[in-house]
Amino acid sequence: MTQSSLSGSAAIVGLGATEFSKNSGRTELRLALEATLAALKDAGIDPSEVEGFSSYSVDKVPEYEIARLLGCKDVKFFSQVPHGGGAACAPIMHAAMAVATGVAKVVVVYRAMNERSWYRFGSGSYGFASTPIFENVNYGWYMPHGLHTPASWVGMFAQRYMHTYGATSEDFGRVAVAVRDFAATNPAAFFYGKPITLEEHQASRWICEPLHLLDCCQESDGAVAMVITSAERAKDLRQKPVVIKAGSQGITSGQQIMTSFYRDDITGLPEMGVVAKELYRQSGLGPEALQTAVIYDHFTPFVLPQLEEFGLCERGEAKEFIRAGHHARGGKFPINTHGGQLGEAYIHGMNGVAEAVRQVRGSAVNQVDNVENVLVTAGTGVPTSGLILGAA
Numbered sequence: 001m002t003q004s005s006l007s008g009s010a011a012i013v014g015l016g017a018t019e020f021s022k023n024s025g026r027t028e029l030r031l032a033l034e035a036t037l038a039a040l041k042d043a044g045i046d047p048s049e050v051e052g053f054s055s056y057s058v059d060k061v062p063e064y065e066i067a068r069l070l071g072c073k074d075v076k077f078f079s080q081v082p083h084g085g086g087a088a089c090a091p092i093m094h095a096a097m098a099v100a101t102g103v104a105k106v107v108v109v110y111r112a113m114n115e116r117s118w119y120r121f122g123s124g125s126y127g128f129a130s131t132p133i134f135e136n137v138n139y140g141w142y143m144p145h146g147l148h149t150p151a152s153w154v155g156m157f158a159q160r161y162m163h164t165y166g167a168t169s170e171d172f173g174r175v176a177v178a179v180r181d182f183a184a185t186n187p188a189a190f191f192y193g194k195p196i197t198l199e200e201h202q203a204s205r206w207i208c209e210p211l212h213l214l215d216c217c218q219e220s221d222g223a224v225a226m227v228i229t230s231a232e233r234a235k236d237l238r239q240k241p242v243v244i245k246a247g248s249q250g251i252t253s254g255q256q257i258m259t260s261f262y263r264d265d266i267t268g269l270p271e272m273g274v275v276a277k278e279l280y281r282q283s284g285l286g287p288e289a290l291q292t293a294v295i296y297d298h299f300t301p302f303v304l305p306q307l308e309e310f311g312l313c314e315r316g317e318a319k320e321f322i323r324a325g326h327h328a329r330g331g332k333f334p335i336n337t338h339g340g341q342l343g344e345a346y347i348h349g350m351n352g353v354a355e356a357v358r359q360v361r362g363s364a365v366n367q368v369d370n371v372e373n374v375l376v377t378a379g380t381g382v383p384t385s386g387l388i389l390g391a392a
Contacts, residue, residue, distance in 0.1 A: 009100035011234035011241040014043025014227030020345030024221035031223035032112035039225040044238040052077030052104035054091035077104040085379025088349025093247030095228040111350035112223035153258040158301035165316035172300040173201035178328035183339025217341035224350040246282035246388040250274035275386040293375035294352035297340040302380040337366040
């Protein structure tokens with residue numbers, strides 16, 4: 001395998017986050033600044049040194065306003081990545097590219113949201129009819145048939161996966177139970193001290209069959225920020241450098257936004273397969289080199305095909321992996337040790353990247369032994385992204 005210039009060129013050197021809640025009581029700009037200042041303090045870098053920003057296109061906090069309030073001098077790079085949770089890893093990738101190419105020496109990545117107290121992404125009421133741009137018109141082919149919400153869109157894929165590979169609702173429940181177990185011991189998690197049982201999962205109300213309530217992620221308020229600089233400079237800063245060993249985005253044939261129903265096969269996530277191949281190519285690593293992963297868990301059914309796309313188990317065999325408890329506390333490959341979006345918070349996956357940073361640093365609440373490399377994935381069902389983070 002060949003090494004790319006991106007791999008190993010940049011590192012995450014600062015990490016900051018607010019508390020996660022259902023009502024933050026302050027603006028998203030305030031949340032973003034709190035997380036950013038905490039990340040810069042963690043890194044030991046003055047705000048005036050920041051030369052770049054990267055976030056999500058759905059983030060309502062503009063980079064120029066953060067730059068003004070931080071007292072930045074000359075900002076040379078800024079980017080926003082679309083597709084909601086599919087962007088979770090891409091801003092870090094963009095920041096790493098900016099640093100690796102010399103465009104910016106210090107880049108802040110952030111995501112701030114009052115998704116629970118100000119607005120709700122999963123409501124099923126989006127005003128598409130009044131804004132007939134392409135993506136909204138596309139949904140006009142699905143909504144008249146009752147496919148109004150992200151849960152319903154994922155439900156289509158989940159039903160086919162179950163039919164083809166014999167997975168069950170209990171298998172999805174085992175994903176939820178394991179991440180809630182991790183959340184129960186994470187003081188930063190919204191569901192701290194609140195584990196669930198498989199029986200409770202099965203008894204939770206239907207949202208859209210085959211998805212129960214406990215198959216669906218939270219709606220959260222909060223913010224997370226990170227500071228990225230060169231791997232060389234990172235050696236002299238306060239924290240153990242977390243090297244960006246690979247970063248990728250992925251779109252593939254038949255791709256739509258959450259509704260790629262016209263592919264020949266809808267049991268997999270081929271866009272995540274694109275990301276997997278590129279991450280392994282860049283890093284020169286394979287699945288055997290990973291000790292843990294943060295797998296995007298907005299809905300439990302999509303965790304299983306992600307494990308398969310990354311070669312952590314064979315196609316159709318993720319259910320056996322889950323039934324054996326390999327993903328859970330004490331398993332051979334624990335995932336989402338912070339509690340995931342099901343248990344900690346839903347900050348569009350940025351809090352998952354933060355957990356990967358903590359695992360490499362060795363400071364996670366639910367620390368995995370001897371972590372050298374961590375896989376992080378972004379939202380599924382949409383154009384997506386991924387990272388491999390590791391020790392220097």
